[in-house]
Amino acid sequence: MVAGLGRRPKNGPKNSPRNRPKTKDTRPIWMEKPKPAMQVSKAIALVVICFLALYPLLAVLATSLSSQSEIANNNGLVLFPKEPTFAAYQTIFAGGVVTDALIRSLVITTVGTALSLVVTVAMAYGLTRRDLVGGRFFLMTALFTMLFSPGIIPSFLMVKELGLLDSYAALVLPTLMSAFNLVVVRSFFMNLPQELFEAAKIDGAGDFRILVQMVLPLSRGVLAVVGLFYAVGYWNAFFNAMLYLNDDKWPLSMILRQYVLLGQPMGDSAVAEIAVPSQAIQMAVVVISLIPIVIVFPFLQRYFTKGVLTGAIKG
C-alpha cells in the first residue's frame, strides 16, 4: 500500500529478494570479499539476534518440561532440564479447563478464518470489475475504515445491541474482515492475467464460476498468507473474549491470561493440581498456545520471502 516507493528492477520482483539467482553464493562480481573482521562481527550479530528472538521461547519450553523441584532448586530458572518430564502436560490434558479452551480456540479460529476468507475473497473479487456499479463507493467504504476506529465503547455497545453478548459470534463478527487484507487480495486478483477471464466469459462462464474455477486456484499463495493473518488474529485475540464472554466460554488466550498472567486458579477446575498453578504448568499452557503458530509458520513463511507480501504491502 505504501505505493510508489521506487522504481522496479527490470526483471520485476520475480526472483525476490533482489533478483538473486538461486545459486549458493550470490555475491555480485563487483563486490569485494569482506574483511574477516567484518565477517566475524556480522556473524556474531546474526547469532545474537537469533538468540534474542528465540531464547525467550526456549526458556518457556525448558521450564514447562522441568519438574517443580528442579525449578525450585534453580531459583525458577532452568535452561536445560536435566530430567525432562511431561508431567505438566499430562496434568493439563488430564482434563478440564485448558483442554476445553484449546478445543474452543481451535474451533473459533477455524470457523472464523473460513468465514473471513469467504467474505474477503467475495468482496475483493466483486471489486475487481473496473466499471462496477457503485464500485468506487464500495471500495472507499472499506478503505476509510483503515483511517478510523469507532472506539471501544461504541463497538461494545454495538455488539450488545445486536444481542451478541456472551456468544461466540462476538469473537468473530466484529473482526470479520480487515480492509488491509481486502486490498491485498483484490490487488492480487487484479494482477492475474485478465485475458484468461475475458476468454472464459466469451465461452459463457459466469462471474461466480470464473471466481471458483479460475481465480481461486491461481490465488493459493495470497489466500494462504491472508488466511494466516486471520487465523493468527483469531488465535491470539483475547480482548473481545474478555469483553463479551463469560468465563465458561473462554478461549485459550483468556485462560492463559487468567491463569498465567494473573496467576489465578481456574475457577471450577475439576483437576486439583491446576487449582494451584505451578510454574511448569503455566509455561506448558504457554507452549500449547504457541504450538499452532510454530507449526503453521514454516509452511507459510516461504510466501513472505517470495514477494507475495512485499507486493501486497506495496500494492
Place this chain on the structure above:
Amino acid sequence: MSSNSQTLTPQATPDAAGLAPVAEGRRRGRPPAEPAARQARKKSLMARIRRDKVMLLLIAPGFLYFVVFHYVPLAGNVIAFLDYKPYLGFVDSVWVGLDNFAAMFQDGAFWEALRNTLVITGLQLALFFPVPICLALLLNSIVSNKIRKFVQSVVYLPHFIGWVIIVAVFSEVLGATGAVPHLLESLGLPRFDAMTTPEFFPFLVTIQSIWKDAGWGTIIFLAALMNVDQELYEAAAVDGANARHRLWHITLPGIMPVIVLLLILNLGSILSVGFEQIVLQRDNVGPGAGEVLDTYVYFHGIQDGQWGPAAAVGLVKGIVGLILVLGANKLAHFFGQEGVYSNGKSK
C-alpha cells in the same frame, strides 16, 4: 511449487496493481479499454446492475460488515454528549452537551494517560524505529541465500505471537525469577523486577514491541532495498567506492524516502499504543505509569460505567488521531511520497 508460486507473485507495480484502475476508468481520454467495458458505459444503469448482479451480491456481505461494525458504531459516539445509562439507552439518557468533555479536561487521570501515551510512543519512535532499518541493512548484506532466509524466518516469527503469550514469556525471562534478574545478580547488580517497576514500564513496553515486530518491520525496508538500482552499486564499485561509501551514498539515499514516509506515519499515530499489550500489563505497574488513552477509555467506561466521560475521551482521541494521520499523509505527499491512504483518492 517454487516455480509455480513465482508466477503467482503479483507483478506489483503498486498502483497499477491496486486501486488506480477504478479511478482511471473515470478519466476521460483513457486509452481504448476492453470493448466490454466500453459497451457497458453506454448501457443504462439497470442494465449494468443486471450485468453486475453477481459481483454486487458478492460484495454485499463485506459491505454490510463494514457498515454494521465500523460506520454505525461511529454514530454511537453520540454518547460522549450524553449522561449515558445502560438501562435508559440512547434515547432516554440525558443530553449533557459538552459536560463530559469539560470533565475530561479536569480529570487528572486523563492527563496522566495522555502523558503516558506520549512517553511510550515517543520512546518507541526513538528506540524502536531505527531497529528494523538496521536489521534490514544487515539482512540485505547477507550474501548466502540460505542464511538470510533462515534469519528472516527467525525474526518474522515473533510477529505472529499474541500479546498474552508475549507478556507471559517476558514475565518468565524478565520477571522476578527469570534469566535477566539472575544475570544481574551474578554481575553484582541489584535485582529488579522489570515487569512491575513503574519507571521502567515505557522501556519494557518498547522492548516487547521490538522483540515482536522489529523483524517484521524489516519487510518494507527490504522491499525498498530491493528497489535500489543494482547498476548504481556496480558503477560505484568500478569507480572505486568501498562498501561504506556505497552504503552512505547509494543505499541510504535509496531508501530514505521510505524511512521518511514511515517516520511521518509513525508521528501520525502518536496517540495510539498497542492496546492489548498495555491492557494486559497496566495493573502490574498501576495506572500512574501504565494507563494510556485507550485503556483509560476501557477501564473508566466499560469497567467503571462512566460511559459518557470515557466515550468523550475516546472520541477526542479518535478525532485528533484521524487529523494527525491525515496530516501525516499530507506531509508525506509534500515530501513527494505517496501516502498510505492516497491510493484511491488522489489518483
